[in-house]
Amino acid sequence: MREFDYRRASDVSGAVALLGDDPDARYLAGGTNLVDLMKSGVERPGRLVDVRELPLDRIESAPDGGLRIGATVTNSDLAAHPDVRSRYPMLTQAVLAGASGQLRNMATVGGNLLQRTRCAYFTDTTKPCNRRAPGSGCPARSGEHHNHAILGASETCVAVHPSDMAVALAALDAVVHYETADGQGELPLDQLYLPVADTPHRETALPTGALITGVFLPPVPVAARSRYRKVRERASYAFAIGSVAAALDIRDGAVHDARLAFGAVASRPWRARTAERTLIGAPATAETYAAAAAAELAAARPLPHNGYKVTLMHNLTVAVLSELAEEAAL
Amino acid sequence: MGLATSSVITLHINGEKHTLPVDHRTTLLDALRERLDLTGTKKGCDQGQCGACTVLVDGHRTVACLQLAVAAEGREITTIEGVADGDRLHPVQQAFIDLDGYQCGYCTPGQICSAIGMLAEHAAGWPSAASGDVRPAAGPTPLTPEEIRERMSGNLCRCSAYTSIVEAVARAAEADASSAAGVPEPLGEAAA
Numbered sequence: 001m002r003e004f005d006y007r008r009a010s011d012v013s014g015a016v017a018l019l020g021d022d023p024d025a026r027y028l029a030g031g032t033n034l035v036d037l038m039k040s041g042v043e044r045p046g047r048l049v050d051v052r053e054l055p056l057d058r059i060e061s062a063p064d065g066g067l068r069i070g071a072t073v074t075n076s077d078l079a080a081h082p083d084v085r086s087r088y089p090m091l092t093q094a095v096l097a098g099a100s101g102q103l104r105n106m107a108t109v110g111g112n113l114l115q116r117t118r119c120a121y122f123t124d125t126t127k128p129c130n131r132r133a134p135g136s137g138c139p140a141r142s143g144e145h146h147n148h149a150i151l152g153a154s155e156t157c158v159a160v161h162p163s164d165m166a167v168a169l170a171a172l173d174a175v176v177h178y179e180t181a182d183g184q185g186e187l188p189l190d191q192l193y194l195p196v197a198d199t200p201h202r203e204t205a206l207p208t209g210a211l212i213t214g215v216f217l218p219p220v221p222v223a224a225r226s227r228y229r230k231v232r233e234r235a236s237y238a239f240a241i242g243s244v245a246a247a248l249d250i251r252d253g254a255v256h257d258a259r260l261a262f263g264a265v266a267s268r269p270w271r272a273r274t275a276e277r278t279l280i281g282a283p284a285t286a287e288t289y290a291a292a293a294a295a296e297l298a299a300a301r302p303l304p305h306n307g308y309k310v311t312l313m314h315n316l317t318v319a320v321l322s323e324l325a326e327e328a329a330l
Numbered sequence: 331m332g333l334a335t336s337s338v339i340t341l342h343i344n345g346e347k348h349t350l351p352v353d354h355r356t357t358l359l360d361a362l363r364e365r366l367d368l369t370g371t372k373k374g375c376d377q378g379q380c381g382a383c384t385v386l387v388d389g390h391r392t393v394a395c396l397q398l399a400v401a402a403e404g405r406e407i408t409t410i411e412g413v414a415d416g417d418r419l420h421p422v423q424q425a426f427i428d429l430d431g432y433q434c435g436y437c438t439p440g441q442i443c444s445a446i447g448m449l450a451e452h453a454a455g456w457p458s459a460a461s462g463d464v465r466p467a468a469g470p471t472p473l474t475p476e477e478i479r480e481r482m483s484g485n486l487c488r489c490s491a492y493t494s495i496v497e498a499v500a501r502a503a504e505a506d507a508s509s510a511a512g513v514p515e516p517l518g519e520a521a522a
C-alpha cells in the first residue's frame with residue numbers, strides 16, 4: 001500500500017477544501033470498500049480526508065413530506081429508521097440484503113453509492129481492465145462473466161454495480177446532493193452513474209472533488225407497499241446475481257402506479273421505465289407482470305455465460321409484483 | 331499542504347488509553363494484534379469477508395481489518411479481552427462454553443463480539459433480512475434461529491460449528507431477557 005496523509009474534517013466546506021482538486025486524494029467514510037481496494041492496490045491515494053465526523057449523520061423529514069438522508073448515515077441506521085421502514089420499506093429491505101451486520105454498521109450512504117464493481121479483473125491489478133486501466137482491454141468478455149451485465153453494457157466494459165441500496169433509491173427517484181468548492185449541486189440518482197460507453201473509468205457525473213452531502217427522497221406514496229428481493233449464490237452475505245425493487249398500487253383491478261428497478265444487471269442500478277409504462281393502467285394480472293418484464297428485458301444482450309440472468313430477472317419481476325398484488329388484496 | 335504519513339494516536343480500548351505512533355496504513359486489526367499485544371481479535375481474510383476480526387466500536391460491531399487505526403482514534407473500542415466483567419464471563423461467552431459453540435476456536439472471539447453487538451441491535455428493534463414485514467407497525471421480531479443465522483451471517487466458521495453457535499446465541503439471548511445483568515447497552519435509534 002502506498003503511504004498517505006490522513007486528515008479528519010469537521011465541517012463540509014473544510015472537507016471539500018482538504019480534498020481540493022488533488023486527483024490523488026479520496027474521501028474516507030466507512031472504509032469498507034476504499035480500504036479493501038487500497039490493500040489490493042486498485043486505489044493508491046496520497047491523502048485521505050475522513051468524513052465520518054461531518055454533521056451529515058441525520059435523517060430528517062423534508063417539508064414536502066420526503067426524507068433527507070445525510071451522506072454519513074450508516075447503512076444500519078438507514079435501514080432501522082422508523083420513517084424509512086414505514087414509508088419506503090423496499091429501502092430498508094435493500095440495505096439489509098447487503099453485506100453483513102458489521103459492515104452495515106461501518107458503511108455509509110455516500111460510500112455505498114460510490115462503491116466500485118466486484119468484477120474480479122477490476123480488483124486484480126495483474127490483469128487488464130478498461131475500467132481500472134483505460135485502454136488495457138476487458139478480459140471479462142471472453143473470460144469469467146457469469147455475474148456481469150445484461151443491460152446497458154458496452155464493448156469496453158460489462159461490469160455490474162454491486163449496490164443493493166442504490167437499486168431501491170433508483171426506484172424511489174432519489175436525488176443526490178453534493179458540494180464542491182464552487183457551491184452545492186444535485187443529481188437525480190438516475191443521472192449519477194454515467195453510461196458505460198467507451199469510458200468505463202468515468203463512473204459518475206459528480207464534478208471533481210465533489211463531496212456527497214446527502215440523498216433526498218421525495219414523497220412516494222406507492223412505496224408504502226414495496227419490496228426488495230435479491231437472488232444470490234448463498235442465502236446471506238453475498239452480492240446479488242439479480243435483484244428487484246418494486247412498488248405497486250392497484251385500484252379497481254388495474255395498476256394505478258408502479259415503481260420498478262433491477263440490480264446486478266448493469267453498470268448502474270437499472271430503473272425499469274419501459275416495464276413501468278407497460279404496467280401502469282393495465283389489468284393487475286400475472287400476464288401484465290410478465291409482459292412488463294419482457295418489455296424491459298427485450299433490450300437485454302447477454303454474454304455467453306450469463307443468459308440465465310434474463311430468465312432470472314423475468315421470473316423474479318413477475319414473482320415480486322405478484323407478491324405485492326397478493327398483499328394488496330389482503 | 332504538508333504530508334504526514336504517520337501520526338501519534340491515542341486509542342481507547344477496553345477502558346484503557348494507549349498512545350502509540352502509527353503509520354497511517356496500519357489497520358485497527360494490526361494495531362491491536364501487532365502493536366498492543368491484544369491477539370484475541372483474529373485475522374482471517376483481512377478483507378471484511380469472514381468476521382474473525384469483529385470488535386465493538388462505540389458499542390457497534392464492526393470489522394477491524396477494514397478500519398484504519400488512525401481513523402479509530404477517539405472511539406471506544408471493545409475487544410474480546412474486554413467483554414467479561416472481571417472474572418465473570420459475559421453471558422455470551424458463558425453460553426459458547428456451555429453449548430460448545432466452537433471447535434478450533436479461531437472464529438470464536440469474532441463470533442462472541444458479533445453476537446454481543448447483534449443482541450443489542452435486536453434489543454433496539456432493528457429488523458433483519460429475515461424479518462418478513464419490516465414496518466414498525468409489524469412489531470419487534472422474535473429472535474428465532476432463522477433470525478440468528480441471518481444476523482450472524484457476517485461470521486464464518488471454517489469448522490462449521492454453526493449449529494451450536496446458533497444455540498449458544500439463543501441461550502445468551504434468553505439470559506439477557508431474564509436478567510438485567512449482561513443486557514447490552516441499548517443502542518440509540520437513528521436520529522429521528
Ligand SMILES: Cc1cc2nc3c(=O)[nH]c(=O)nc-3n(C[C@H](O)[C@H](O)[C@H](O)COP(=O)(O)OP(=O)(O)OC[C@H]3O[C@@H](n4cnc5c(N)ncnc54)[C@H](O)[C@@H]3O)c2cc1C
Nearest residue numbers: 029030031032033034098099108110111112114163164212
Ligand atoms: C465482504 C463484503 C460484502 C459486501 N456485500 C455487499 C452486498 O451484498 N451488497 C451491497 O450493496 N454492498 C455490499 N458490500 C459493499 C458495501 O456496501 C460498501 O463497501 C459500502 O457501502 C461502502 O461504504 P463506505 O462508507 O464504507 O465507503 P468507503 O469505502 O469509505 O468509500 C467508498 C468510495 O466512496 C467515496 N466516498 C465515501 N463517502 C463519500 C462522500 N460523502 N462523498 C464523496 N465520495 C465519498 C470514497 O472516496 C470511496 O471512493 C460488501 C462489502 C464487503 C467488504
Ligand code: SF4
Nearest residue numbers: 119121129138157158
Ligand atoms: S467488465 Fe469492466 S471492470 Fe470487468 S474487466 Fe471488463 S472492463 Fe474491467
Ligand code: FES
Nearest residue numbers: 374375376381395
Ligand atoms: S479478518 Fe476481518 S473480516 Fe476477515
Ligand code: FES
Nearest residue numbers: 433435487488489
Ligand atoms: S470454531 Fe474453528 S473456525 Fe469456527
